Amino acid sequence: MSIEIRSADSFPSNAVGSISNLAARVYGPDVLLPLSTLEMWHARAKRIFWTAWSDCNLIGYLTVLPLSDAGFAKTLRDDFDEKQLFPIEIVAYSREAPNHLFFSSIVVDPSSHGAANISRLLRRQFAHDILAMITDGFSFDRISAEALNERGAAMVESLGMDYLLDTRAGSKIFCGPLSSEALLRSVEKLDAKIRG
Numbered sequence: 001m002s003i004e005i006r007s008a009d010s011f012p013s014n015a016v017g018s019i020s021n022l023a024a025r026v027y028g029p030d031v032l033l034p035l036s037t038l039e040m041w042h043a044r045a046k047r048i049f050w051t052a053w054s055d056c057n058l059i060g061y062l063t064v065l066p067l068s069d070a071g072f073a074k075t076l077r078d079d080f081d082e083k084q085l086f087p088i089e090i091v092a093y094s095r096e097a098p099n100h101l102f103f104s105s106i107v108v109d110p111s112s113h114g115a116a117n118i119s120r121l122l123r124r125q126f127a128h129d130i131l132a133m134i135t136d137g138f139s140f141d142r143i144s145a146e147a148l149n150e151r152g153a154a155m156v157e158s159l160g161m162d163y164l165l166d167t168r169a170g171s172k173i174f175c176g177p178l179s180s181e182a183l184l185r186s187v188e189k190l191d192a193k194i195r196g
């Protein structure tokens with residue numbers, strides 16, 4: 001299978017519907033976000049979707065949101081619910097102050113789970129791109145995530161996040177630094193796994 005990984009800055013803006021369709025194939029109604037929420041997020045901060053494509057079909061994606069201080073603080077609470085993030089809490093990447101990121105989702109088409117390193121390639125591209133932004137003068141503080149299952153936890157641990165707390169809804173909150181050192185470690189480990 002030939003796979004093309006696209007950075008968030010080359011996401012085709014007419015493909016938010018494809019993200020929503022792929023999400024609907026793996027997430028139940030309790031956690032599935034409406035297309036209108038994804039569209040609102042994308043309108044607020046363009047660079048949020050890293051994507052994997054095969055023959056022009058979307059086969060995987062990773063969503064990361066830059067958040068305001070208040071939005072990021074919400075993600076670290078045991079009552080966190082990403083559906084409750086306010087539009088104003090999704091912010092564009094800024095050079096003026098350290099950026100805080102929330103790792104919202106990673107999905108691989110069910111027919112390709114475990115195959116072709118798709119989630120590893122997505123995670124590596126994300127870490128690589130944040131490193132490039134640091135070189136380009138952006139600064140980053142921390143990244144958090146809500147892991148819904150063991151695979152989700154493995155995904156965010158590979159990006160240097162550690163378990164922080166259980167939510168009342170039964171998911172697990174993870175958090176970690178976004179330093180160049182931490183990102184380089186993640187890229188090296190993912191590279192080693194991709195090479196096999």
Ligand SMILES: CC(C)(COP(=O)(O)OP(=O)(O)OC[C@H]1O[C@@H](n2cnc3c(N)ncnc32)[C@H](O)[C@@H]1OP(=O)(O)O)[C@@H](O)C(=O)NCCC(=O)NCCS
Binds near residue numbers: 105108117150
């Ligand atoms: C999460 C997901 C993207 C991973 O896809 P994938 O990497 O193609 O393939 P797998 O599902 O086989 O997962 C393999 C990875 O999970 C880890 N893993 C698999 N089963 C695991 C388990 N039971 N416990 C802990 N880790 C596990 C493996 O160590 C491997 O990690 P690595 O790539 O860092 O070495 C995919 O399973 C998916 O789309 N799931 C549905 C959506 C979802 O639940 N997303 C996470 C929500 S927080």
